[in-house]
Amino acid sequence: MPDAGGSPETAAAAPAWFRRALADAPERGSIEVEGAVIEMLTWGRRGAPGVLLLPGFTAHADWWSFVAPELACHRRVTALSLSGMGRSGWRETYTLEQYAREALAVAQAQGLFEARLRPVVVGHSFGSFVARRLALDLGARLAGIVLVDGVTTAKEDDDEYDGIPRLGHRHRVYATLGDALARFRFSPPQPCEHPWIVDTIARRSLRETRDDSGQCGWSWCFDPDLRAKFGGLPNATVLVPPECPMSLMFGDRSALLTPPRRALLRRSTPLETPWIEIPDAGHHVMVDQPLALVAALRTQLEAWQPAAAAETG
Numbered sequence: 001m002p003d004a005g006g007s008p009e010t011a012a013a014a015p016a017w018f019r020r021a022l023a024d025a026p027e028r029g030s031i032e033v034e035g036a037v038i039e040m041l042t043w044g045r046r047g048a049p050g051v052l053l054l055p056g057f058t059a060h061a062d063w064w065s066f067v068a069p070e071l072a073c074h075r076r077v078t079a080l081s082l083s084g085m086g087r088s089g090w091r092e093t094y095t096l097e098q099y100a101r102e103a104l105a106v107a108q109a110q111g112l113f114e115a116r117l118r119p120v121v122v123g124h125s126f127g128s129f130v131a132r133r134l135a136l137d138l139g140a141r142l143a144g145i146v147l148v149d150g151v152t153t154a155k156e157d158d159d160e161y162d163g164i165p166r167l168g169h170r171h172r173v174y175a176t177l178g179d180a181l182a183r184f185r186f187s188p189p190q191p192c193e194h195p196w197i198v199d200t201i202a203r204r205s206l207r208e209t210r211d212d213s214g215q216c217g218w219s220w221c222f223d224p225d226l227r228a229k230f231g232g233l234p235n236a237t238v239l240v241p242p243e244c245p246m247s248l249m250f251g252d253r254s255a256l257l258t259p260p261r262r263a264l265l266r267r268s269t270p271l272e273t274p275w276i277e278i279p280d281a282g283h284h285v286m287v288d289q290p291l292a293l294v295a296a297l298r299t300q301l302e303a304w305q306p307a308a309a310a311e312t313g
Contacts, residue, residue: 010196013195013196017070017291018197018290020069021066021069024072026041026065026068026069026079027041028041029042030087030088031106033101034098034101034102036088036090036091036102037088038080038081038083038102038106039060039081039086040061040078040079040080040106040110041061041064041065041068041078041079042077042078043069043071043072043076043078044072044073044074044075044076044077045076046110046111046114047076047111047114048075048076048115049076049115049116049117049119049120049310050076050077050078050107050110050111050112050113050119050120051071051075051076051077051112051119051122051301051305052079052080052103052106052112052120052121053068053078053079053080053123053124053127054079054082054103054121054122054123054124054127054128054130054131055079055081055082055085055125056124056125056126056127056284057125057226058222058226059124059125059127060081060086060087060088060204060205060222061080061081061086062079062201062204062205063286064286065200066197067286067290067293067294071294071301074307074310074311075301075305076110076111076112076115078110080103080106082099082102082127082130083099084222084229085221085222085223085226086204086205086221086222087221090223091223091229093231094226094229094230095231095232096133096238097133099130099133100130100133103131104137107119117143117304117305117306117309118140118141118143118304118305119142120143120145120146120301120304120305121134121135121142121144122145122148122297123145123146123147123148124285124286125149125150125151125256125284127150128147128148128149128150129150129238131145132145132147132150132234132239132242133238135242135244135246136237136238136240138244139243139244141244142242143304143305144244144245144246144300145242145244145245146246146247146248146249147246147247147249148250148285148286149249149254149256149257149284150250150257150265151256151261167225167228168225170224171219171220172219173209173210173211173215173218174217174218174219175217176217180202180218180219181199181206184202184205188255188256189255190282190284190287190288192287193288194287194288194290197290205221206219206220206221207219207220239264240268241269241273245273245304246273247274247300248265248269248273248274248275249277249278249285249296249297250262250276250277250278251277251278251281251282251283251285251288252279252280252281253281253282254282254283256283276296278292278293278296281293
């Protein structure tokens with residue numbers, strides 16, 4: 001992994017809370033799930049109430065690396081990279097059901113079901129589909145699921161091509177780390193006023209590799225055939241309200257959660273479901289408003305996993 005600290009200039013510009021969060025390094029590990037190695041990052045003591053964090057499509061566990069430490073007081077927080085993403089293994093095919101099994105295996109391996117209070121699952125973007133699928137499978141075994149800008153379709157455009165490429169597509173290999181970092185874009189596109197966040201996510205999205213001529217360089221970690229191998233878009237089944245509580249959070253200027261999609265979510269969601277709008281945030285809420293997202297998540301977690309109950313339990 002490239003140096004996550006970034007350039008001295010970028011690191012110096014980061015606020016103190018962000019530097020403290022990154023300094024709170026997670027336990028990094030992996031487990032094998034049905035033939036693929038799955039990357040796991042975990043904060044907090046085993047036995048504390050569990051929180052499972054799911055990233056978006058082509059994203060990875062380190063998207064949560066500056067949010068998770070802010071949630072880990074009194075809780076055990078685990079983020080994972082789904083297969084085909086981050087530093088997890090690649091598969092011949094990918095399905096939503098497979099991703100739900102990976103998430104469950106990670107939660108069990110990290111002891112998120114060992115506490116007296118039930119675990120909470122948080123999914124961003126595509127991760128919200130996995131959270132919904134997991135909730136439909138587990139029902140009341142979960143304290144609740146939080147969907148962060150969870151859209152109602154899995155269509156997202158890549159920063160290198162439009163649509164779904166044919167099998168055999170390969171990422172571009174950049175000659176230097178600096179060249180690769182300069183090419184990093186959020187998908188779907190949105191600006192970011194926090195260069196330290198962009199730098200952290202970008203560096204942890206890259207790996208050293210070789211191009212066709214054998215020259216060393218840098219390229220993206222996720223499987224370049226991920227979209228072509230993904231076995232179908234999530235259907236209306238995952239929009240069925242689960243047996244456990246659910247909370248919806250979204251950026252008020254999200255490019256994906258458009259008014260028609262918000263209306264669909266409203267129609268398919270019980271009236272008592274919390275509907276939390278994060279001001280001045282796009283689709284990638286943790287990129288635009290990380291502390292506002294932390295505050296919203298802390299509030300929701302406290303409602304489902306009271307810290308006082310956890311301490312006395």
